[in-house]
Amino acid sequence: MRKLFAVMILAGGMAFAADGAAIFKSKGCASCHQPNADTVGPSLKKIAKAYAGKEAELVKFLKGQAPAIVDPAKEAIMKAQLTMVKNLPEDQLKALAQYMLSFK
Ligand code: HEC
Incomplete structure (x- = not known):
């Protein structure tokens, strides 16, 4: 019984x-960012290249605390999207940044 309980906690934690x-x-x-092609927003590949080795900078951008470096001319469109993510907990922002960085 004890063992089963431990397994349940483990599975829950992973979820x-x-x-x-x-x-x-x-x-x-994903509606504006495709893996390889620029659409409304730059591709994830382009973003990953611009932020290579700069995960902390990317997290800052996602919090609305850093300027755009990929396509500053269109920054206003993207800044409006940050309301969706900027208040997420740090670990979720990191996971989001790591996902985007995995496209380079
Ligand atoms: C309405 C279309 C649209 C949506 C939805 C959108 N983006 Fe963007 N995104 C853009 C545009 C346009 C740019 C280019 C301007 C810029 O570089 O900030 C951009 C740029 C970016 C950049 C590069 C920032 C930089 O330094 O230049 C990141 C990172 C990013 N988006 C992440 C996201 C995330 C995460 C989401 C979901 C919460 C998202 N985007 C949703 C349009 C969009």
Whole structure:
């Protein structure tokens, strides 16, 4: 019985681990950001290149605390989207940043 309980806690914990891909989809980011092609927003590949080795900077951008570096001319469109994510807990923002960085 004790063992079963431990397994249940473990499984539950995994379900709550931050999932960057799921956040990206559920917040509607995918409608403007494709993996390889620029559409309304730059591709994830382009974003990952610009932020290579700069995960902390990307998290800052997602919190609305850093300027755009990928396509500053269109920054206003993206800044409006940050209301969706900027108040997420740190671990979820990190997972989201890591997901985006995985496209380079
Ligand atoms: C309505 C279309 C649209 C949606 C939805 C959208 N974006 Fe963007 N995004 C843009 C545009 C346009 C740019 C280019 C301007 C810029 O670089 O900030 C951009 C740029 C970015 C950048 C690069 C920032 C930089 O430094 O230049 C990141 C990171 C990003 N988006 C993440 C996201 C995330 C995460 C979501 C979901 C919460 C999201 N986007 C939803 C249009 C969108």
